[in-house]
Amino acid sequence: MDMPRILVIANQKGGVGKTTTTINLGTALAAVGEEVLIIDLDPQGNASTGLGIEESVRTLSSYDVLLGNAELRQTPIPTTIPRLSVVPSTLDLLGAELELASMERRAYQLSEAIRRHFIDFQSSKNPGQKYSYILIDCPPSLNLLTINAMAAADAVLVPLQCEFFALEGLSQLLRTVEQVRDTLNAKLTIHGIVLTMFDQRNNLSDQVAQDVRSFMGDKVYKTVIPRNVRMSEAPSYGKPALLYDSKCSGSQAYIRLASEVIRREKALQAA
Numbered sequence: 001m002d003m004p005r006i007l008v009i010a011n012q013k014g015g016v017g018k019t020t021t022t023i024n025l026g027t028a029l030a031a032v033g034e035e036v037l038i039i040d041l042d043p044q045g046n047a048s049t050g051l052g053i054e055e056s057v058r059t060l061s062s063y064d065v066l067l068g069n070a071e072l073r074q075t076p077i078p079t080t081i082p083r084l085s086v087v088p089s090t091l092d093l094l095g096a097e098l099e100l101a102s103m104e105r106r107a108y109q110l111s112e113a114i115r116r117h118f119i120d121f122q123s124s125k126n127p128g129q130k131y132s133y134i135l136i137d138c139p140p141s142l143n144l145l146t147i148n149a150m151a152a153a154d155a156v157l158v159p160l161q162c163e164f165f166a167l168e169g170l171s172q173l174l175r176t177v178e179q180v181r182d183t184l185n186a187k188l189t190i191h192g193i194v195l196t197m198f199d200q201r202n203n204l205s206d207q208v209a210q211d212v213r214s215f216m217g218d219k220v221y222k223t224v225i226p227r228n229v230r231m232s233e234a235p236s237y238g239k240p241a242l243l244y245d246s247k248c249s250g251s252q253a254y255i256r257l258a259s260e261v262i263r264r265e266k267a268l269q270a271a
């Protein structure tokens with residue numbers, strides 16, 4: 001059986017669109033027939049809330065998976081979107097870093113949990129759900145939670161907000177990815193950089209976008225996500241923007257991003 005593609009959505013800067021990208025990319029991939037699992041690895045739990053998962057039903061969470069209290073297959077909760085499930089997060093995750101610190105394999109907890117899931121699946125012992133994509137939503141930090149995600153992933157997808165210090169933060173993130181590749185996960189690559197909350201009326205947005213493209217070349221997706229008020233309204237309804245208003249410019253951009261992601265995946269497989 002094919003392993004799922006595991007993409008981690010990371011940027012240590014807060015509020016750049018990680019969760020919005022995770023939710024809407026996940027929804028768009030599910031809409032074209034992929035089986036998608038989102039793992040919410042942020043104690044804030046925004047991906048869980050944004051997918052309509054009430055706190056009262058989060059009995060098993062990403063915290064339990066990381067600490068080995070539960071197997072991955074026990075934790076996904078279906079969403080209202082067909083083929084899209086989420087491993088929710090709870091505030092317990094705030095303490096996870098400290099608890100992980102004393103473990104020898106602390107950086108590999110998530111990676112090993114995912115691997116066990118697919119070994120069980122292949123041996124049809126405890127078969128869990130099969131996924132073609134796992135998307136991991138990270139907290140705004142390069143902490144042990146994000147490192148666990150990077151150690152488990154095939155590639156990193158970086159949402160970047162078009163603003164003044166964007167490139168500075170990006171260099172630090174790229175260094176961390178290199179360190180993880182050198183020490184924990186040799187296969188880790190940068191899947192791509194997605195420019196988010198792009199404001200057409202703002203010259204700075206344009207300038208930053210150009211700078212990022214000249215620095216990162218074709219690692220930057222052609223699709224740019226516009227700033228769009230419908231995108232920020234959707235989470236309070238517990239719905240992906242793609243469900244809340246599929247026609248708005250932001251939703252349409254995430255549909256295009258999903259096809260770009262799939263195209264890159266096909267190119268990788270063919271290579």
Ligand SMILES: Nc1ncnc2c1ncn2[C@@H]1O[C@H](COP(=O)(O)OP(=O)(O)OP(=O)(O)O)[C@@H](O)[C@H]1O
Pocket residue numbers: 013014015016017018019020021042044046138139140196197198225226227228229230231232233235250
């Ligand atoms: N394209 C967009 N247009 C308008 N608002 C957006 C857009 N994308 C995200 N937002 C809003 O911006 C805020 C930050 O987005 P989001 O939560 O996705 O960022 P984040 O990187 O996950 O934040 P954190 O670092 O806190 O986890 C949210 O209120 C979200 O609804």
Ligand SMILES: [Mg+2]
Pocket residue numbers: 018019020042046047137138139
């Ligand atoms: Mg977030």
